Amino acid sequence: MKIIEIPAGWPADEGAALAVQEELRGRLVLGEEGPEAGTGHVTGLDVAYDDERDLVAAAAVVLDARTLEVVEEATAVGRVSFPYVPGLLAFREIPTVVAALDRLSADPGVLVCDGYGLAHPRRFGLASHLGVLTGLPSIGVAKNPFTFTYEQPGPERGAFGDLVADGETVGRALRTRAGVKPVYVSVGHRVSLDRACAHTLHLSPRYRLPETTRHADALCRRALAEALAATEQEAAEGATTGRDA
Template sequence: MGIIGVPADWPADEEAARDVQRRLRGRLVLDEEGPAPGEGHVTGLDVAYDDERDLVAAAAVVLDARTLEPVGSATAVGRVSFPYVPGLLAFREIPTVLAALDALTVDPGLLVCDGYGLAHPRRFGLAAHLGVLTGRAAIGVAKNPFTFSYEQPGPDRGDFAPLLADGEEVGRALRTRGGVKPVFVSVGHRISLDNACAHALALSPRFRVPETTRHADALCRRALAEARAAE
């Protein structure tokens, strides 16, 4: 497996990256319902880093949305393409994530990112960014809160509370397991928030995090270990 370099036109500093976010945000589609839960394919996307070696490994794992069984997967390894800056993390990994998506041999369907969409300081997190670049419906399901306030949702599976930024609902804290801390769901592109939460629940029948994330997390870690061993 070759290592993907940083694209020649990639933003070189924070100001340029924020300009890209503001420009691409105008292409977001937020008035579509999106695919129905339990139908077609859903693809989990995740990355693993080795900052000492300047490597990022990305995995895309396609699941049958009804059975949650894997039907395809691909990985890619690249150079970290941007420094660590909160709110600009997408720029560290997007070239490698796109390479993994491009390597799939089955239709990915809905993209499920381990991160954020509209729940972002400029309303343009990884799920929104990838949705716009690929034209696909995308959601973010994050394990930890970011820059918004929220009340604790009720204790039962399916209970939720709004994520608020300047009084605007930008996502939801969603309980995917009773008595377990919530995940944080936000719209990325071409899907409604109600539907994004329905997908997050459908993808999390046994554990707190979606099966898409669990599969992609394991695969990208394995790909990173193989890339380290090959150096």
């Protein structure tokens, strides 16, 4: 099992990470509509952690945007690359997520992150960070609210309420299933908010969460379990070798 190491020069403290975040935020592209929903590819991204062993597993799952069938999937396992600091969580996982993306041969199309883009204290969450680093259009679809206020959308599928932070609309609480609590959609990079919501609804024909997130969540959990099993086996073999010596 190959573990992705933390890249040389990766920010090691809050001050360094904030400086990088501020610099990259200046590269955000917010004026593009982005690809139409149901066209090309969409790629779900998610991670699973084992903090005890300092490991993070990332999954990238490419779907045909029209049929929602899986085209390709890839995983990577790496070291957790940054301490837990609210607002800087992207720095904990991005090296491993990018490694998983790099293992794909298919065009990822639109990146769909289990997290936020503009709906972030400094308007630069994981979806925005990954979009800028890769140059790909990206959106964030989060399970839980974060640093904003919003009105509950109507009960019907497709209803939404604006996410507002400091008087600015930074996303939408979007109802993907009638009578079920909403998801929280925000622009990442090179996609409009209307188009981000259209993608989210198209990707959620049966469940609250998009199919991209559902596939990536299952895959990263499986990858982490396999990595932990391999780590335990290596440790057991090492102990046996040591006794034999």
